[in-house]
Amino acid sequence: MISFVKLNAAGNDFVLVDGREGLPEPPEELARRLCTRRLSLGADGLLVVEETGELPPLGVAHYEPDGERTFCLNGLRGAAAWLVATGQHPPGEALVLRSDAGDLDAIPGRAEVSVALPQPRSLERRSVLLEDGLLVLGCFVDVGNPQFVVVLGEPSELEAPDLMDRARELRWAVDSFPGGTNVTFAAPDPAREDRWYVRTYERGVEDETLSCGSGVFAAACALVGCPYPEAVLLSAPSPAGASLGRSSAAASRPSALRLHFACRSGEEQVVTFPEGPNSQRVWSRGPVQLVAGGQLWP
The missing domain is CATH 3.10.310.10 (Diaminopimelate Epimerase; Chain A, domain 1)
Incomplete structure (x- = not known):
């Protein structure tokens, strides 16, 4: 079995899993299985916290319910708040997370997270x-x-x-x-x-x-x-x-x-x-x- 967390960012709801513990199946398949409402946990997306093997050490991958991997700002916020809530990062201290939009700075709290993004591509x-x-x-x-x-x-x-x-x-x-x-x-x-x-x-x-x-x-x-x-x-x-x-x-x-x-x-x-x-x-x-x-x- 693998642990999960259900969270929402301003109403955008996610299932978060810690990919450092290993996944029972490819994340694309896991997203399709877990995000289906009524038949499973149900969510707008799956968040997988990953080790990058470099700096920054942690990344957040987001998968849509159809299995597509995309950048998700609310998902990044949710993962940052989870890191604070589980004692893996102190609240209010700057944090850098890798995402599909690049390495992004965040200031996470327990109930609110700010993220700095570059101007649009x-x-x-x-x-x-x-x-x-x-x-x-x-x-x-x-x-x-x-x-x-x-x-x-x-x-x-x-x-x-x-x-x-x-x-x-x-x-x-x-x-x-x-x-x-x-x-x-x-x-x-x-x-x-x-x-x-x-x-x-x-x-x-x-x-x-x-x-x-x-x-x-x-x-x-x-x-x-x-x-x-x-x-x-x-x-x-x-x-x-x-x-x-x-x-x-x-x-x-x-x-x-x-x-x-x-x-x-x-x-x-x-x-x-x-x-x-x-x-x-x-x-x-x-x-x-x-x-x-x-x-x-x-």
Whole structure:
């Protein structure tokens, strides 16, 4: 048997195993087996803590429920909090962890972890024409995994009943995103210019998750640095004459360089550009909760 921990980072839930103890099967197969909801432990992903054999000594590998290995910011946060909770690292002391996005600095606490990330590998305006004629304007951001960020005009647009159906279409828009993409929608809080509401459809999970750290980070980078002043959903009129989304500028680049994001779980993540838009390192902070531990049967 192998020990596991169930944890969540702002509602993004994971199963964590210590790969230094050995795994009963390849991690891709283990992820497919353990992440299936109702039939197993159920999770948005599997985290495997590994020895690197060099500096930094520890790495975190993340596997989607379909077995694909990808970078996961929330997963990295969860592993860092686990290291603190199990006495393997002192709280509040800087830690470097290897990830699929490179070696990243973290400041872990017992309930909250900050991670420093480099600016995105790429950040570009992109438009996607869906099969029914809906044109979606957004910003494609590579933060170690692919993210397509679409900014809406107001929070009510996040409640559109077909929003995740649109996200699924975008995720599979292979002409625009050959490897597929995660999709994050963001809408401004009308009461606070530094606060945004977000919803994310995650590739590999193939559904909405309650939180996506990489999606939040990508949204922040798009809002601060994407080379266009707005990103809005546009659509041709329906036969009834109605339209989906907005056809005029609805969101401008924020002036604040500390942005707060309200996730679907009700938790909040904060992204800070300490030296302004051109900060070489951007800090992302969010909550982590260790929920339970146990033993996996062979």
